[in-house]
Amino acid sequence: MAAAGRRRAARVWPLAAPGVALVSLVSLPFVWLSLLSFVADGSLSLANYARMVENPSYQTIVLKTLQLSAVVTIVVIAVGYPTAYFIHTRSRITATVLLACVAIPFWTSLLVRTYAWMVILQRNGIVNGWLQDIGLIERPLRLSNSFLGTSIGMIHIMLPFFIFPLYSAMKQIDMDLVRAARSLGASRTKAFWQVFVPLSGPGLFAGSLLTFVLCLGFYVTPQLLGGGNVTVISMKIQENITNYSDWGAASALGVVLLVVVAGLLLGVKKLGARLEAQ
Amino acid sequence: MAAIVTISNLVKRYGNFTALNDVSLTVGAGEFLTLLGPSGSGKTTLLMSLAGFADPDSGSIKIGDREITGIEPNKRNIGMVFQSYALFPHMTVGQNVAYPLKLRGMGRADREEHTRRVLSAVQMPGYEHRRIDQLSGGQRQRIAVARAIVFEPDIILMDEPLSALDKKLREELQIELKQLHRRLGSTIIYVTHDQKEALTLSDRIAVMNHGTIAQIARPQEMYERPASAFVADFIGYSLLLPMACGEPCSIDAAALGPLRDDPRAVLVVRPEKLDIVADQDRQPRHFYFTAQVQDIAYQGDIIMVYARLRSGENIVVRRDSRFATSQAIPAVGAPMRLALHQSDTSLVIDDRPRPGPQGS
Numbered sequence: 295m296a297a298a299g300r301r302r303a304a305r306v307w308p309l310a311a312p313g314v315a316l317v318s319l320v321s322l323p324f325v326w327l328s329l330l331s332f333v334a335d336g337s338l339s340l341a342n343y344a345r346m347v348e349n350p351s352y353q354t355i356v357l358k359t360l361q362l363s364a365v366v367t368i369v370v371i372a373v374g375y376p377t378a379y380f381i382h383t384r385s386r387i388t389a390t391v392l393l394a395c396v397a398i399p400f401w402t403s404l405l406v407r408t409y410a411w412m413v414i415l416q417r418n419g420i421v422n423g424w425l426q427d428i429g430l431i432e433r434p435l436r437l438s439n440s441f442l443g444t445s446i447g448m449i450h451i452m453l454p455f456f457i458f459p460l461y462s463a464m465k466q467i468d469m470d471l472v473r474a475a476r477s478l479g480a481s482r483t484k485a486f487w488q489v490f491v492p493l494s495g496p497g498l499f500a501g502s503l504l505t506f507v508l509c510l511g512f513y514v515t516p517q518l519l520g521g522g523n524v525t526v527i528s529m530k531i532q533e534n535i536t537n538y539s540d541w542g543a544a545s546a547l548g549v550v551l552l553v554v555v556a557g558l559l560l561g562v563k564k565l566g567a568r569l570e571a572q
Numbered sequence: 573m574a575a576i577v578t579i580s581n582l583v584k585r586y587g588n589f590t591a592l593n594d595v596s597l598t599v600g601a602g603e604f605l606t607l608l609g610p611s612g613s614g615k616t617t618l619l620m621s622l623a624g625f626a627d628p629d630s631g632s633i634k635i636g637d638r639e640i641t642g643i644e645p646n647k648r649n650i651g652m653v654f655q656s657y658a659l660f661p662h663m664t665v666g667q668n669v670a671y672p673l674k675l676r677g678m679g680r681a682d683r684e685e686h687t688r689r690v691l692s693a694v695q696m697p698g699y700e701h702r703r704i705d706q707l708s709g710g711q712r713q714r715i716a717v718a719r720a721i722v723f724e725p726d727i728i729l730m731d732e733p734l735s736a737l738d739k740k741l742r743e744e745l746q747i748e749l750k751q752l753h754r755r756l757g758s759t760i761i762y763v764t765h766d767q768k769e770a771l772t773l774s775d776r777i778a779v780m781n782h783g784t785i786a787q788i789a790r791p792q793e794m795y796e797r798p799a800s801a802f803v804a805d806f807i808g809y810s811l812l813l814p815m816a817c818g819e820p821c822s823i824d825a826a827a828l829g830p831l832r833d834d835p836r837a838v839l840v841v842r843p844e845k846l847d848i849v850a851d852q853d854r855q856p857r858h859f860y861f862t863a864q865v866q867d868i869a870y871q872g873d874i875i876m877v878y879a880r881l882r883s884g885e886n887i888v889v890r891r892d893s894r895f896a897t898s899q900a901i902p903a904v905g906a907p908m909r910l911a912l913h914q915s916d917t918s919l920v921i922d923d924r925p926r927p928g929p930q931g932s
Contacts (some may be wrong), residue, residue: 474652478723480646
């Protein structure tokens with residue numbers, strides 16, 4: 295009996311390997327890195343967090359990150375919702391082609407797309423050249439190396455993340471509901487706003503949240519398109535490690551970012567549950 | 573407020589497919605008219621043209637004196653019950669029912685009063701604050717009807733509103749719909765592919781096939797006097813037998829109508845209209861058939877007797893399972909004599925496509 299049990303254990307144990315790898319290679323380093331934020335000058339302290347409160351530059355960075363994410367999310371909703379709706383109302387073949395058009399940039403490397411935007415938006419790039427040609431502006435606009443350029447690049451990158459979940463939510467909507475609203479006396483506009491939009495709510499919500507949360511952690515695009523004029527949390531983390539080798543400060547920023555995202559998700563979940571209960 | 577609906581020469585094509593081929597039809601004020609037909613016969617297209625969700629290529633639809641083709645669906649004042657019920661899941665029962673009233677700018681107190689009244693009319697009083705996902709299928713159906721009638725539309729359209737329910741509930745709701753129609757007195761145009769439902773509910777039935785109306789008649793006339801082989805076959809079960817299969821006994825030829833001399837004419841024979849009689853039986857105004865019993869299927873309330881005529885045609889006799897009638901059924905393999913009263917049959921032209929290699 296005991297021997298059989300041991301043999302079975304010998305067969306079963308290897309199945310734990312992925313779990314062990316996950317814990318030892320991901321969870322433990324994560325916990326260790328997080329704990330580093332509570333260490334300063336070789337002893338336990340909250341100095342890393344205190345600095346964030348005391349030093350106004352940190353607050354500017356956190357606010358800038360939230361501002362950038364909010365602007366990008368709002369524009370993505372404003373552009374993405376009509377796009378998803380347009381695709382939704384097309385025939386199956388047209389919809390497939392249009393979805394592929396959304397998906398192709400999605401599959402292209404983020405770095406490649408960011409560099410492409412740098413070329414397009416630079417001082418003597420395509421956009422500035424064209425605007426000058428038609429005489430709309432005299433001097434080139436500061437499109438790259440700015441908040442505007444960073445937003446444009448991030449909006450382009452985030453759009454598929456928003457459109458796909460929203461489109462699949464729209465596909466779930468029974469179009470008889472819109473027809474029912476029409477037959478009951480609703481104009482096209484009213485049927486859209488009072489029936490279609492509320493029913494697409496869950497998809498709109500999921501897409502917006504995904505966009506906002508992903509924006510909070512963006513690094514490459516603000517770094518390259520911001521040209522040093524846009525500093526977000528992830529860039530400060532990188533700076534703390536490569537320039538100052540201050541792992542504690544970097545870790546504290548990471549923990550703050552994590553807490554913000556976790557708090558946001560939790561708040562949204564609570565809000566969703568309350569709306570559901572009504 | 574019941575209105576007359578006049579449909580004239582309606583045509584609707586989808587590419588090469590003609591969904592409605594010159595359909596003309598008048599529905600009387602307060603009439604319950606059912607559009608019945610197989611899928612692809614055009615009944616749903618006709619309903620969608622009435623509701624404004626399909627745009628006919630030509631023809632006209634009038635409600636009363638008002639031409640409605642080309643008018644937006646929300647301006648037609650038509651109540652519609654969808655097959656899926658299409659109740660708004662983000663609104664309560666009360667909000668669903670009050671929605672058309674709100675769109676018409678009715679005040680809150682009036683809306684609540686109307687909602688309360690219509691909910692009791694569909695036997696769902698006090699359900700205002702329920703959520704749609706808390707309702708059973710039958711309850712949803714009632715709410716869908718309530719929402720379609722609450723704003724007193726000129727006509728009410730129903731697109732297979734009972735098809736998602738089980739048989740027992742469906743039969744209950746059929747009776748409820750019929751009573752509701754009698755109370756409201758509104759014009760109802762109803763689509764179904766269930767011929768029994770059509771017979772139960774309707775004042776008149778329009779059987780559709782290939783985008784045209786094959787026959788329009790009262791239920792009893794439709795069943796007893798089908799105008800074509802298609803209708804005879806579609807409404808109820810029927811056998812089409814050449815007259816030569818039977819031996820007529822003092823048939824009143826005039827009563828058989830103009831088709832009596834047409835060589836393509838066949839008798840419509842319903843299984844429940846056949847009687848098993850003694851060998852020497854010879855009553856006037858009857859057709860007689862001699863057949864051999866092939867099989868007997870006992871189904872509880874009824875017994876189906878499958879037999880073959882001497883001419884080789886198959887025939888089915890339906891008997892009830894009472895002792896006296898079931899005793900009269902011969903054993904398998906035995907001969908039997910069948911009688912059919914001339915008023916229980918009619919003549920139609922057999923225009924059904926023939927199966928076989930030479931068929932198109």
